[in-house]
Every structure is written in structure tokens, then in C-alpha cells.
Amino acid sequence: MANVTVAALRERAPGERRVALVPEAVTLLHRAGIDVLVETGAGSGAWFADADYTDAGATVVPPDELYLRADVVLCVGPPDQETARALRAGQTLIGLLEPLRQPALVQDLYRRGVHTVSLDLLPRTLSRAQSMDALTSQANVAGYKAALLAADSYDRFFPMLTTAAGTMRPAQVLVLGAGVAGLQAIATARRLGAVVSAYDVRPESRGEVESLGARFLDVRSPQGDAGQGGYARELTPEEQQAQRAALEAHIARSDVVITTAQVPGRRPPLLVSAAVLERMQSGAVVVDLGASDLGGNVEGSEPDKTQVLDNGVTVIGAGRLPSAMATAASTAYARNLVALLRHLVRDGELVLDPADEITGALMGGGQS
Missing domain, CATH: 3.40.50.720 (NAD(P)-binding Rossmann-like Domain)
Structure with missing residues (x-):
């Protein structure tokens, strides 16, 4: 045979x-x-x-x-x-x-x-299929690379440094989306010494976020639930608007924002509007891991393109990070x-x- x-x-x-x-x-x-x-x-x-x-x-x-x-x-x-x-x-x-x-x-x-x-x-809820889960393996690479890309693009230090020239405060990093890519971005940013906060529409992700030493933001949509197959469900337009409004203050004061929210086969949710980008401080970095030809989590981001806005905020559309590694x-x-x-x-x-x-x-x- x-x-x-x-x-x-x-x-x-x-x-x-x-x-x-x-x-x-x-x-x-x-x-x-x-x-x-x-x-x-x-x-x-x-x-x-x-x-x-x-x-x-x-x-x-x-x-x-x-x-x-x-x-x-x-x-x-x-x-x-x-x-x-x-x-x-x-x-x-x-x-x-x-x-x-x-x-x-x-x-x-x-x-x-x-x-x-x-x-x-492949449904991520099938435990016997975990070794076949290519989306997870590639998301791990993407989340890791997103944190490195953010650190490389940020013109200050990620960790707190005490030197003869004084103390440099640690970077304040916010990760939006605590799926596989988000958790890997959190872990990597923490290893680099940043102070990390994170948010996800699934309340049960709090434990995973906190286990990595990050702070979980209590910003929930009115009906924040997990979706099917291990993914976050798609939010209604009204829920997305309420979520964005609650997150704006956290985003605006962050040094680095990494967005990772995706919905399979659909347009990614818009989490960072142009108005919020304008409120961010000069030198801040936003990495949009959800950037694709369908759109991204950040208004105006484009896959595989880096933009420096008029106020000095860098927006990186990270379209194919696994390929970069x-x-x-x-x-x-x-x-x-x-x-x-x-x-x-x-x-x-x-x-x-x-x-x-x-x-x-x-x-x-x-x-x-």
C-alpha cells in the first residue's frame, strides 16, 4: 500500500x-x-x-x-x-x-x-485538538512581536530605571483584548518591565490577566459575555459605543496601547477613535494587531503601515506579525x-x- x-x-x-x-x-x-x-x-x-x-x-x-x-x-x-x-x-x-x-x-x-x-x-473549546490549534500558535507569535514592536517604537524606557541621571518611570501599557495574542502581549510587556493594564469584554478573562501581573480594567458592556468557540462575541453598535466611551480616559493617558480584538470573518471592533488618538500625549505608541483589509481596532490604521500623527502619536497597523518571525x-x-x-x-x-x-x-x- x-x-x-x-x-x-x-x-x-x-x-x-x-x-x-x-x-x-x-x-x-x-x-x-x-x-x-x-x-x-x-x-x-x-x-x-x-x-x-x-x-x-x-x-x-x-x-x-x-x-x-x-x-x-x-x-x-x-x-x-x-x-x-x-x-x-x-x-x-x-x-x-x-x-x-x-x-x-x-x-x-x-x-x-x-x-x-x-x-x-477549529473550535478552541475542543481540548483534544489543542495541539492542532494554528490560530493559537500564530496568535502567540503575534502578541509577543506586538509588544517588542511597541517597545522598539516607544522613545522612552519600558522598565523603571534608576540611574545617576535620575529615575525613569516605567511605561504605562494598555492591552485591549485578552485572548491568546493579548495575553502574550501582556506577558511580554511585563517581562520588559512595563506597568500593564488590560481589558476584555469577557469578564472571566480577569483571572488570566491578573495571573500575569497586569491590572484588569472594570469596563464592561451592558451584556458583556463570551461568544462561541472560545472567541469574544461580536458587540452591537450600541455596546461598542458605550465600551469606547468608558475606555477613552484609560487610552488617553497610556504611553502604549496594543489592540488585539478580532471577530472571525468580520470587521474588527473599533476600540480607539481618531478623537481619542488626538487626546493621547506626544510620543505615545498604538499598535493595532487587528489591522486588516477589513479594518482595524484603531481608526485610520492600515495593515503593515506606520503613521506618525500631527500630535506625535505613532499608529502601527500590524497586519502580518507572525510572518515577521x-x-x-x-x-x-x-x-x-x-x-x-x-x-x-x-x-x-x-x-x-x-x-x-x-x-x-x-x-x-x-x-x-
Whole structure:
């Protein structure tokens, strides 16, 4: 019986440096009886050479041969049109396919007989699927990098320093959103010595925030509750307005604000208005981790763009931070894929069982 063959694509999105598999993952997949192909140059953005994959047991091939031989094609982000057209009936595409934002892509692949398994559909409440949770692994990288980016852009110290020239007060950092990325931003800012406060619409996040040594702000929407699948629910326009008004005073006096609030497939909530930005002190830094083509948490922010406003406030639209740490992010993502493939490949065959709670959830985009 032939082994299942999986193949890692070279990412083609502008600025994307991550890769779906790293050499370490190739070794683990071989032990599980899975053959691995890697597209030529796929790992170069994350500093993995083709020779590294060959040494680990993979076969490095050009794209035409990859599409011809692969049973399963692995990617990080949604494929471009050329890549999607190259996939054939019977193949399975696995990645962060964003089916809520790009339903036409997965529906077209489904109509052509290509199975799609989208890691961003994994319910975070399934404990046995934690090792497959790519959104969490990438959010950890993003939160860490957001805090470092804020510290690098802030023209003062994060920690309190006592020197011969006097005492420098610590930076006052406010993190909006205490999900995975927010908690990692809190932890990293605390390690750097800042005084950190945080807010989330989910009251139960208080314990996690305080366990990291940060102060939880008691600013709640009238019906502040968690949503489904481990995410914060989307607030109504009235709730968003009340929340913003209550947060304005905290935002205005912060040295650094890091926003991390996202709603899967929807426009991120607006947490920092232009009017609040005008009230912030000169030299303050705002990092919008939610910045995307759908908008961001900060009014006027744009993904992958830094702006210095007239009052001296720096606004950073952090659109693709995991890609800025491509080696670490790719390694974590590849481990998620290895865990998933071990779940899907049984007795040498790829089993896509919609009745399985993990597989069924991941195949939900465009295949129901």
C-alpha cells in the first residue's frame, strides 16, 4: 500500500515568509508513514534551505510535479488563483483558508472536487485538538512581536530605571483584548518591565490577566459575555459605543496601547477613535494587531503601515506579525499540521470523516 503523500507549497502572498512545513516536521511525518514533498524554495523566507528538507527526508520538487504527485497540499494562508486552479479533484488542501472571509474560494474548490480542511475553523473549546490549534500558535507569535514592536517604537524606557541621571518611570501599557495574542502581549510587556493594564469584554478573562501581573480594567458592556468557540462575541453598535466611551480616559493617558480584538470573518471592533488618538500625549505608541483589509481596532490604521500623527502619536497597523518571525511561526504551525495529519491519516490512508468532531469542523467551509 502506497503511503499518503503531503506537499508543502511556497507561499505567494506579498510579504508572507512562513512555510507550512519545516525540516523537523518532515522527520516526524516520515515516522508516521507519510511521504513529504516540498516546493522548491518554499522555506527560504523562514531560513530553511532546500537542502535542509532533503536531509530530513523530503523530496524537493517544482510546482508542476508537486500538484501531480501530492494527495494532500499544505499551505499557510489562502492560495492565490493560479495555485487554486492547479489543484485537482481528489486532492485535499489544508491551511488557514479563511473560509468566512473568502467563501467563494472554498466553494469553488469544493465544486471542482478538491477537499478543503481549514485550520481557522477549529473550535478552541475542543481540548483534544489543542495541539492542532494554528490560530493559537500564530496568535502567540503575534502578541509577543506586538509588544517588542511597541517597545522598539516607544522613545522612552519600558522598565523603571534608576540611574545617576535620575529615575525613569516605567511605561504605562494598555492591552485591549485578552485572548491568546493579548495575553502574550501582556506577558511580554511585563517581562520588559512595563506597568500593564488590560481589558476584555469577557469578564472571566480577569483571572488570566491578573495571573500575569497586569491590572484588569472594570469596563464592561451592558451584556458583556463570551461568544462561541472560545472567541469574544461580536458587540452591537450600541455596546461598542458605550465600551469606547468608558475606555477613552484609560487610552488617553497610556504611553502604549496594543489592540488585539478580532471577530472571525468580520470587521474588527473599533476600540480607539481618531478623537481619542488626538487626546493621547506626544510620543505615545498604538499598535493595532487587528489591522486588516477589513479594518482595524484603531481608526485610520492600515495593515503593515506606520503613521506618525500631527500630535506625535505613532499608529502601527500590524497586519502580518507572525510572518515577521517566520522561523518561530513556521515551526509552531508545522507542529500543528503534524498533529492534524496524525489525526487524519489512519492505517496509511487519509480519512476525512465529517462525523468526527474535529474533521467535521475543519471541513465546514463550503462543504456542508
